[in-house]
Amino acid sequence: xxxxxxxxxxxxxxxxxxxxxxxxxxxxxxxxxxxxxxxxxxxxxxxxxxxxxxxxxxxxxxxxxxxxxxxxxxxxxxxxxxxxxxxxxxxxxxxxxxxxxxxxxxxxxxxxxxxxxxxxxxxxxxxxxxxxxxxxxxxxxxxxxxxxxxxxxxxxxxxxxxxxxxxxxxxxxxxxxxxxxxxxxxxxxxxxxxxxxxxxxxxxxxxxxxxxxxxxxxxxxxxxxxxxxxxxxxxxxxxxxxxxxxxxxxxxxxxxxxxxxxxxxxxxxxxxxxxxxxxxxxxxxxxxxxxxxxxxxxxxxxxxxxxxxxxxxxxxxxxxxxxxxxxxxxxxxxxxxxxxxxxxxxxxxxxxxxxxxxxxxxxx
Amino acid sequence: xxxxxxxxxxxxxxxxxxxxxxxxxxxxxxxxxxxxxxxxxxxxxxxxxxxxxxxxxxxxxxxxxxxxxxxxxxxxxxxxxxxxxxxxxxxxxxxxxxxxxxxxxxxxxxxxxxxxxxxxxxxxxxxxxxxxxxxxxxxxxxxxxxxxxxxxxxxxxxxxxxxxxxxxxxxxxxxxxxxxxxxxxxxxxxxxxxxxxxxxxxxxxxxxxxxxxxxxxxxxxxxxxxxxxxxxxxxxxxxxxxxxxxxxxxxxxxxxxxxxxxxxxxxxxxxxxxxxxxxxxxxxxxxxxxxxxxxxxxxxxxxxxxxxxxxxxxxxxxxxxxxxxxxxxxxxxxxxxxxxxxxxxxxxxxxxxxxxxxxxxxxx
Numbered sequence: 001x002x003x004x005x006x007x008x009x010x011x012x013x014x015x016x017x018x019x020x021x022x023x024x025x026x027x028x029x030x031x032x033x034x035x036x037x038x039x040x041x042x043x044x045x046x047x048x049x050x051x052x053x054x055x056x057x058x059x060x061x062x063x064x065x066x067x068x069x070x071x072x073x074x075x076x077x078x079x080x081x082x083x084x085x086x087x088x089x090x091x092x093x094x095x096x097x098x099x100x101x102x103x104x105x106x107x108x109x110x111x112x113x114x115x116x117x118x119x120x121x122x123x124x125x126x127x128x129x130x131x132x133x134x135x136x137x138x139x140x141x142x143x144x145x146x147x148x149x150x151x152x153x154x155x156x157x158x159x160x161x162x163x164x165x166x167x168x169x170x171x172x173x174x175x176x177x178x179x180x181x182x183x184x185x186x187x188x189x190x191x192x193x194x195x196x197x198x199x200x201x202x203x204x205x206x207x208x209x210x211x212x213x214x215x216x217x218x219x220x221x222x223x224x225x226x227x228x229x230x231x232x233x234x235x236x237x238x239x240x241x242x243x244x245x246x247x248x249x250x251x252x253x254x255x256x257x258x259x260x261x262x263x264x265x266x267x268x269x270x271x272x273x274x275x276x277x278x279x280x281x282x283x284x285x286x287x288x289x290x291x292x293x294x295x296x297x298x299x300x301x302x303x304x305x306x307x308x309x310x311x312x313x314x315x316x317x318x319x320x321x322x323x324x325x326x327x328x329x330x331x332x333x334x335x336x337x338x339x340x341x342x343x344x345x346x347x348x349x350x351x352x353x354x355x356x357x358x359x360x361x362x363x364x
Numbered sequence: 365x366x367x368x369x370x371x372x373x374x375x376x377x378x379x380x381x382x383x384x385x386x387x388x389x390x391x392x393x394x395x396x397x398x399x400x401x402x403x404x405x406x407x408x409x410x411x412x413x414x415x416x417x418x419x420x421x422x423x424x425x426x427x428x429x430x431x432x433x434x435x436x437x438x439x440x441x442x443x444x445x446x447x448x449x450x451x452x453x454x455x456x457x458x459x460x461x462x463x464x465x466x467x468x469x470x471x472x473x474x475x476x477x478x479x480x481x482x483x484x485x486x487x488x489x490x491x492x493x494x495x496x497x498x499x500x501x502x503x504x505x506x507x508x509x510x511x512x513x514x515x516x517x518x519x520x521x522x523x524x525x526x527x528x529x530x531x532x533x534x535x536x537x538x539x540x541x542x543x544x545x546x547x548x549x550x551x552x553x554x555x556x557x558x559x560x561x562x563x564x565x566x567x568x569x570x571x572x573x574x575x576x577x578x579x580x581x582x583x584x585x586x587x588x589x590x591x592x593x594x595x596x597x598x599x600x601x602x603x604x605x606x607x608x609x610x611x612x613x614x615x616x617x618x619x620x621x622x623x624x625x626x627x628x629x630x631x632x633x634x635x636x637x638x639x640x641x642x643x644x645x646x647x648x649x650x651x652x653x654x655x656x657x658x659x660x661x662x663x664x665x666x667x668x669x670x671x672x673x674x675x676x677x678x679x680x681x682x683x684x685x686x687x688x689x690x691x692x693x694x695x696x697x698x699x700x701x702x703x704x705x706x707x708x709x710x711x712x713x714x715x716x717x718x719x720x721x722x723x724x725x726x727x728x
Contacts, residue, residue, distance in 0.1 A: 014460040016727050048670065070671045090671060091631040093642070093686050096378040115632055116686050146672055147632035147640050178669070267455040268479055268511035276511050278457070281651060282702050283727050305542070306412065306698055307434045307454060308510055322457050322480050334670055338646050338703065341725050361705050363380050363647050 001342060003354040010349045011325060015265040016279040018340040019327070020355075022347045024259035025243060026058070031255055032225065032242050033062035041229045044068050044087060044218065046240030049334045051359035052343065053081030055243060068218075068238040072097055072104070073362030079108040081358075087111045087218065089174060089238060091139070091147060093119060097364065102126035102134060102167075111135030111216070113174050115148050120161050120168070127167025135171045136162045137216055140203050142175035142196035152206050159207045159214075172216030173207065175200040176238070181223030182252055193227040201233035222249055222256075246333040248288045261294060261327040262336065263344070264309060266320050275320045277309040284309075284328055285335040291328035296320075301328065365706060367718040374713045375689060379629040380643040382704040383691070384719075386711045388623035389607060390422070395619055396589065396606050397426035405593045408432050408451060408582065410604030413698045415723035416707065417445030419607060432582075432602040436461055436468070437726030443472040445722075451475045451582065453538060453602060455503070455511060457483060461728065466490035466498060466531075475499030475580070477538050479512050484525050484532070491531025499535045500526045501580055504567050506539035506560035516570050523571040523578075536580030537571065539564040540602070545587030546616055557591040565597035586613055586620075610697040612652045625658060625691040626700065627708070628673060630684050639684045641673040648673075648692055649699040655692035660684075665692065 005013060013019075036043040045059040048070035056067050056078055066085025069075040075086045085108075092101050092112050104110055105127065114120050114136050127134045138158050141148030149155045155173070163170040177196035183189035197219065204214045220228030220237035229237045241249050244260035264279035281304050284291050293301050298315025309328075313320065320326070330336040338360055345353040369377060377383075400407040409423040412434035420431050420442055430449025433439040439450045449472075456465050456476050468474055469491065478484050478500050491498045502522050505512030513519045519537070527534040541560035547553035561583065568578045584592030584601035593601045605613050608624035628643035645668050648655050657665050662679025673692075677684065684690070694700040702724055709717040 014458060014728050090642075091686070093629055093631045094378060115634065119686055141634055145634075145638075146669070146674065147634055150634055265457055267457045270479065270505055270509075270511055270514060274509075278454075278727075281649075281699050285645075286651060287645060305510070310510065322455070322483055335645050339725065339727075361703065363642075363703075364378050 001354045001356055003351070005351050006353070008351050010263070010346050010351065013263060013344050013351060015263050015325065016283040017263045017344045018337065018342070019261045019263050020244070020343045020345040021259045021261070022345050022352060024257045028243050028245065028256045028259055029059055029062050032239060033064070035226065036229060036237070037063060039229060041234050042236045044236045044238050045243065046070070046089070046221070046238045047074060047078060047359065049240035049337065050243055051337060051357050052355050053078055053083070053358055054355055056083060057081065059243070065236060068240070071362055071364065072101055073364050074359040075110060076100070076104055077359040077362060079104055084108050087174070089113055089176070091115060091119060092123070098122050098126045102130040102132050105132035105134045106130060109135060111137055111171050113137055113139040113147070114158065114162060115139045117158060117161055120158065120165060124165035124167045133167060133169050135169050137172050137174040137218065138162065140173050140175040140200055142177050142199045142219070144176060144178040146178070148175060152203065155203045156206050156210050159212050160210060163212045170212060172214040172218070172235070173200060173204050174216070174218040176219055176221065177224055177228065178221070181221055182248065184252065190227055193224050194231065197228055197231040197234060201231065204233060223252055241333055244333045247292050247329055247331045258329050260333050261329055262291065264326050264328060266322050266324045266326065269321050273313050275311050275313060277311060277326060278307070279309045279328065280304045280307040282306055283339060284330050285332050285339070287335065288331040291330050294327040294329055296326060365718045365720055367715070369715050370717070372715050374627070374710050374715065377627060377708050377715060379627050379689065380647040381627045381708045382701065382706070383625045383627050384608070384707045384709040385623045385625070386709050386716060388621045392607050392609065392620045392623055393423055393426050396603060397428070399590065400593060400601070401427060403593060405598050406600045408600045408602050409607065410434070410453070410585070410602045411438060411442060411723065413604035413701065414607055415701060415721050416719055417442055417447070417722055418719055420447060421445065423607070429600060432604070435726055435728065436465055437728050438723040439474060440464070440468055441723040441726060443468055448472050451538070453477055453540070455479060455483060456487070462486050462490045466494040466496050469496035469498045470494060473499060475501055475535050477501055477503040477511070478522065478526060479503045481522060481525055484522065484529060488529035488531045497531060497533050499533050501536050501538040501582065502526065504537050504539040504564055506541050506563045506583070508540060508542040510542070512539060516567065519567045520570050520574050523576050524574060527576045534576060536578040536582070536599070537564060537568050538580070538582040540583055540585065541588055541592065542585070545585055546612070548616065554591055557588050558595065561592055561595040561598060565595065568597060587616055605697055608697045611656050611693055611695045622693050624697050625693055626655065628690050628692060630686050630688045630690065633685050637677045639675050639677060641675060641690060642671070643673045643692065644668050644671040646670055647703060648694050649696050649703070651699065652695040655694050658691040658693055660690060
């Protein structure tokens with residue numbers, strides 16, 4: 001977006017502001033692309049994290065095979081930016097949304113997750129109305145206990161149905177090992193993740209044995225990219241958070257760096273050992289813990305209320321006064337980004353771009 | 365906003381959708397207005413809850429003396445809708461925001477909280493540049509431990525400074541007894557709240573003794589509206605959440621009813637005892653606990669992930685299947701509303717209006 005601030009120093013950006021460190025983000029994109037460069041599995045980045053077409057295009061330019069979205073509304077935004085290969089890793093239910101999906105399928109190669117035969121028939125009906133073809137994958141529950149088929153019988157019979165229905169193009173299977181993402185002990189994580197991977201890959205074999213071609217076997221995320229990404233038979237990994245990282249992911253995987261912060265201003269110094277900032281719950285989320293204060297010794301964020309953050313002080317930070325700026329690293333990037341309308345993209349200390357978070361709030 | 369769905373049945377609204385029960389909301393607005401109708405203290409509703417000009421206008425039409433905002437960006441939205449009397453219950457810090465505030469003060473009677481002498485001077489400088497007059501109140505910390513002056517000396521000397529500076533109009537004091545809002549034991553709550561009220565009212569007396577007129581003594585919220593609203597010397601109460609209520613406030617105050625829900629669709633029925641909905645953390649917040657499922661026996665929301673809600677089933681709810689709709693009452697209305705672009709306003713079972721949440725995301 002046009003901004004009179006382009007070229008100015010970071011300290012001149014009004015707050016609260018969501019900041020991208022472009023050099024760090026570009027290194028993260030490069031590192032993940034490098035990992036998949038010479039592997040059978042490819043990267044299909046999950047754009048629910050950044051919700052921003054220009055970032056998705058950078059991931060594709062670095063080698064991603066397409067993108068993943070969580071919601072139809074996100075897929076519409078991404079398709080509008082010219083992206084063609086889009087997996088909606090979710091069930092699309094209801095007449096209105098299915099019509100939108102069938103319509104979108106005329107303009108992009110959309111693939112959607114299915115775990116219910118009635119939904120399969122609804123998708124087929126809509127595709128026939130629009131004269132489009134909707135790509136479909138069976139979602140398999142690989143142990144997370146959320147959506148997806150839970151038996152081989154369900155998986156194979158749903159695959160057969162999807163393969164037979166007019167207007168649908170059966171592409172393969174999808175399963176997310178979300179229960180393995182934040183396991184701290186690496187050996188335990190690998191073991192549980194391999195078990196989940198094997199459930200998915202064996203389900204794909206079952207479908208193939210039924211005479212149905214399986215092209216896509218999709219799973220994984222940032223927390224398991226290298227485990228799932230190297231598991232034989234997995235064809236793509238849906239990692240999202242790696243692009244910016246957050247304190248929760250920084251605690252479980254190495255090799256990537258924090259590229260997203262919230263810039264805030266001290267608005268009050270009511271006491272000797274406390275300052276209050278202008279960033280509260282409506283600016284940065286806390287379901288995975290409080291954000292980390294960056295680069296200030298002897299200061300700790302101890303509480304968020306709706307519009308305020310309370311920082312406890314000791315040491316050098318004791319000089320903080322109203323007007324001073326501080327930076328937080330979110331504990332959960334995906335939901336924090338969802339609170340903001342724009343990124344302020346910084347290179348070094350200069351504002352290089354303001355990017356609309358075009359898919360923010362696209363919950364339908 | 366124009367919508368082809370106006371007049372349709374609630375069940376035809378695509379999800380997730382933020383729903384207002386208009387009859388319930390109007391009763392809440394009326395009840396709070398009635399409480400203040402014959403009292404010395406008046407109501408200045410906090411619009412950080414609903415972030416929607418049309419709701420603010422309904423509150424004013426019912427008798428509110430003006431409105432409260434948390435952020436300058438919210439005040440700009442409300443002023444654009446023609447509202448004149450606006451208290452920004454927060455410090456406005458930094459050159460860019462102070463210029464915007466001084467400019468806005470040409471178009472509305474804006475009052476802002478101040479707790480720092482340097483900030484007072486910055487406000488005065490900007491008002492002189494714009495030829496405007498910025499209303500100011502001293503924010504007093506009445507025991508919450510957030511922003512505000514903490515001694516009588518600070519309060520009186522800041523009031524003197526504000527009263528003397530060109531471009532500023534000293535209006536009085538503000539203090540929020542946020543630490544009293546969710547006290548369950550009523551006797552304990554009244555005691556602690558009266559202590560906070562007395563700190564504020566006595567500070568106002570101190571300022572008056574210094575020869576400065578104090579017109580506004582502002583405090584309170586939904587959780588303390590009847591305690592603070594009847595305390596002698598308090599001139600206005602900044603209640604916000606009463607308009608919609610949420611499960612947290614329903615647990616502490618009576619007389620108001622839930623008027624806000626999130627409508628969601630079951631998107632998967634992966635097992636006998638579980639369904640998954642399309643409403644997760646990006647649709648409804650959980651920092652005050654999980655939302656409550658409305659009107660379904662034998663079903664309980666047990667987990668939110670980013671894009672999904674997991675409902676555990678027993679009893680009659682065991683019939684829920686993909687495509688069925690369910691409704692949640694948020695545990696925290698203010699932050700849930702902040703995730704949405706629009707309200708779907710229902711009367712009975714029919715969609716009567718779609719209202720833009722125009723101040724959503726106005727964090728600056």
